[in-house]
Amino acid sequence: MPRILAPLFAAATYARWLHLLVGMVFAGVVLMVYPGIEEGLGVAELLARCVLLDSLLLTLIALLPATRRAEGVQARLLLMPDREERIGIASSTSWVDRRRTAGWLIGRVGLGTLVGYVSLFGMTGVVVLVTESFQGRRPALLGLELPDAVPVLAYPLLAPVLLFLVGWLVVWAGRAQLALAVRLLGASPTERLAEAEQRAEQLLERNRLARELHDSIGHALTVTVLQAGAAREVADPAFVAKALEVIEETGRRAMDDLERTLVLLRDSPDGTAVERPGVEQLTGLFDTARAAGSPVEALVELPPGALPGVLSREAYRIVQEAVTNALKHAPGEPIAVRITVRDGQLALRCANGRSPLGGSRRSGGGKGLRGIRERAALLGGEAAAGWEREEWVLTVRLPLRLGS
Structure with a gap:
């Protein structure tokens, strides 16, 4: 009733x-x-x-x-x-x-x-x-x-x-x-299709921002933890002061990256004017790794203006994640980075020695490596990681012309 x-x-x-x-x-x-x-x-x-x-x-x-x-x-x-x-x-x-x-x-x-x-x-x-x-x-x-x-x-x-x-x-x-x-x-069928495409774009953008935060903040935290641990073990005041300086600089860079990401999330009209780091900023990244106690040997052979903006930014993030993994799993071991352009492709190679705790911890299935593979796939390239003799090697190949 x-x-x-x-x-x-x-x-x-x-x-x-x-x-x-x-x-x-x-x-x-x-x-x-x-x-x-x-x-x-x-x-x-x-x-x-x-x-x-x-x-x-x-x-x-x-x-x-x-x-x-x-x-x-x-x-x-x-x-x-x-x-x-x-x-x-x-x-x-x-x-x-x-x-x-x-x-x-x-x-x-x-x-x-x-x-x-x-x-x-x-x-x-x-x-x-x-x-x-x-x-x-x-x-x-x-x-x-x-x-x-x-x-x-x-x-x-x-x-x-x-x-x-x-x-x-x-x-x-x-x-x-x-x-x-x-x-x-x-909504008409055309409008529903456009709406579905927009939602897909938003999801892709959210995944990209998640990778940005993972790579940037993860790298900063890794360096900070290593520096703080070393400063606690070493009684040299000069070393402690240097470690604190590196922690401060790393934290400042992480805050800059976080601000860039937040600008994108806020859809600010000024968001397009905010530049993200590219391969030109790799020198500062390598200096941070050296300050964390891992020698870095870098060979970057790139003709001026050879990389499109998106490729330059994604290459920086890939190298950043590779260096972060090296610092995390093999602290203190040498890191060798080589970036060249060959046969219309950008070739990235990052190698580092075995961790003192053993190499078995490197499964290759972590979020960092998965993020690198996703970045490479979105750019039409490929990424691979694994042991080569006594080194853990990451290789990435990206076409210079996106979509080719």
């Missing part, structure tokens, strides 16, 4: 009813303007003229781009969908949008007119059933007198039944109106 009665008392039902009645009002105004109420004009002819004129006017209105937006806003407010985004509020941008908007307007006015007049006759019938019966007259609905077999005073009992039927007509019509709005005012 509550399921049957609850929709009749829901706020959404009456909001949708109001939305339907607006359609009836529009049709009524058009009817009063033209063709008007003329004597001798048949109902069928009157209805045909109204339908033709209403459809023509609504189609012309739908050509305005702002109509779709106005209808979407009104539908969200009065039809009360469970999720507002199901009904769009964007202006028309194509002829498909305009055709769908015209279909929505015609359907809205047609359904609203039907429900409005049925509601009007229903309410009138309720009044007739009650007033005529109490005055001792047999009521007539739509010009038809009710059967004589039923006592006159029993007809008021039919009023709640009529109200119930009209109420459920409004409930069903409101739901139909909402479904029509979702179908015709909602």
